[in-house]
Amino acid sequence: MVTIKSEHEIQLMREAGLILAEVHKRLGEEIKAGMTTKQVDRLCEKLIRSHNCEPSFLGYEGYPASVCVSVNDEVVHGIPSDDRIIMEGDIVSLDTGVIWKGWQSDAARTHAIGKVSDEAEKLIEVTRQSFFEGIKAAVPGNHINDIGRAIESYVKPFKFGIVEDLVGHGIGREMHEEPEVPNFYTKRKGVKLQKGMTLAVEPMINAGTWEVAWMEDDDWTVYTRDGSLSAHYENTILITDGEPEVLSLLPEEKKLYNVR
Ligand code: MF3
Ligand code: CO
Numbered sequence: 001m002v003t004i005k006s007e008h009e010i011q012l013m014r015e016a017g018l019i020l021a022e023v024h025k026r027l028g029e030e031i032k033a034g035m036t037t038k039q040v041d042r043l044c045e046k047l048i049r050s051h052n053c054e055p056s057f058l059g060y061e062g063y064p065a066s067v068c069v070s071v072n073d074e075v076v077h078g079i080p081s082d083d084r085i086i087m088e089g090d091i092v093s094l095d096t097g098v099i100w101k102g103w104q105s106d107a108a109r110t111h112a113i114g115k116v117s118d119e120a121e122k123l124i125e126v127t128r129q130s131f132f133e134g135i136k137a138a139v140p141g142n143h144i145n146d147i148g149r150a151i152e153s154y155v156k157p158f159k160f161g162i163v164e165d166l167v168g169h170g171i172g173r174e175m176h177e178e179p180e181v182p183n184f185y186t187k188r189k190g191v192k193l194q195k196g197m198t199l200a201v202e203p204m205i206n207a208g209t210w211e212v213a214w215m216e217d218d219d220w221t222v223y224t225r226d227g228s229l230s231a232h233y234e235n236t237i238l239i240t241d242g243e244p245e246v247l248s249l250l251p252e253e254k255k256l257y258n259v260r
Pocket of ligand 1: 061068096097200202
């Protein structure tokens with residue numbers, strides 16, 4: 001069942017989204033070469049709790065941290081570790097979520113650490129832009145597959161691979177609600193978009209092929225089969241009667257990206 005949120009519920013999800021946007025902004029300012037991925041996790045948990053929120057990832061299906069930290073060829077769900085040191089030239093995807101008064105927000109950003117390759121820079125930018133292209137199709141009357149179609153047609157000319165094993169999702173009281181939101185074209189149209197639906201749209205894009213695998217020793221970390229770099233960009237959005245509202249961006253970011 002796809003839930004339609006009331007105006008009051010939407011207001012709480014807006015608050016959750018703004019807090020999450022602020023957490024991501026601070027993480028982006030603080031992440032540096034020489035830090036361990038575990039230090040990023042400790043900072044993230046502290047930031048989330050400082051806003052009187054709960055870290056939604058911590059303990060989710062046994063996940064042991066507040067943030068997923070996925071470096072270079074890691075796509076998503078990288079587990080923070082005292083042994084993993086972030087290096088100059090790395091790209092690092094941070095995916096985290098908050099629970100505020102029972103309501104969830106989920107967002108991800110990929111950061112360049114110092115100077116990165118031209119390919120890495122391009123990948124980060126195309127992944128971010130693919131989200132904004134995708135949500136242009138997130139208007140009432142369209143279907144779920146219009147979002148993936150828009151992402152795919154934007155990404156295709158760059159010859160990057162779109163990950164197909166993981167998809168976006170509805171979000172609300174639960175982090176993962178119906179419907180699934182693929183980042184690629186599917187024949188199945190999916191549900192018709194309606195005002196009051198809230199979705200997490202989250203393209204995961206590889207510099208090489210779309211194929212990924214799960215790390216055997218932790219059963220969480222997803223990495224690219226061909227060893228190529230991967231980037232991730234995600235926000236929680238609200239379907240309105242016009243353009244979607246992006247709940248997990250700061251006002252200045254909305255202005256920068258020209259979204260509602
Ligand atoms: N943000 C992820 C998603 O969009 C969820 C991370 S799974 C967790 O589905 F276990 F780390 F929480
Ligand atoms: Co998500």
